[in-house]
Amino acid sequence: xxxxxxxxxxxCCFLIGGVFSAYAEDKEQQTxxxxxxxxxxxxxxxxxxxxxxxxRVSKSTTWTLNFLSGTALEQRKANLIIELCREVGADVLxxxxxxxxxxxxxxxxxxxxxxxATYKNFRTMTDKQVDAFITSPEYNTGxxxxxxx
Numbered sequence: 001x002x003x004x005x006x007x008x009x010x011x012c013c014f015l016i017g018g019v020f021s022a023y024a025e026d027k028e029q030q031t032x033x034x035x036x037x038x039x040x041x042x043x044x045x046x047x048x049x050x051x052x053x054x055x056r057v058s059k060s061t062t063w064t065l066n067f068l069s070g071t072a073l074e075q076r077k078a079n080l081i082i083e084l085c086r087e088v089g090a091d092v093l094x095x096x097x098x099x100x101x102x103x104x105x106x107x108x109x110x111x112x113x114x115x116x117a118t119y120k121n122f123r124t125m126t127d128k129q130v131d132a133f134i135t136s137p138e139y140n141t142g143x144x145x146x147x148x149x
Contacts, residue, residue, distance in 0.1 A: 044124055045130050048120065049119070052115050052116075056115055058113035059080060059113075060110065061076065064103075065107055093114035
């Protein structure tokens with residue numbers, strides 16, 4: 001009876017270890033497959049105006065502890081911004097502010113608020129406009145954002 005119990009215990013340990021190692025290998029392959037070397041060639045430069053709403057919007061999410069597929073807090077933040085932008089029809093969220101509270105047993109609540117903004121008036125810039133823009137004082141102030149959309 002005791003030998004049978006010990007044998008079952010050892011078998012369960014090997015089984016659980018195999019499941020976790022397979023899960024870790026799967027996660028590693030997913031991570032490695034996302035790494036791609038890409039060469040970028042700029043063929044045309046576009047400019048757009050950013051229209052920012054006057055009022056802040058917010059969205060919250062909650063979750064419970066999940067041992068097998070835990071999501072990092074930074075990924076939860078990015079997902080929450082994407083969901084909020086989809087809900088309000090925005091391209092980006094300007095000045096995102098987060099509040100996070102951790103719950104017992106590993107769960108949590110995350111809230112994001114910010115100003116929804118959309119890009120308007122897309123236009124192609126000439127070489128002269130690009131050169132003038134790069135040499136202008138606004139170029140290094142942080143007000144200019146290059147986005148590949």
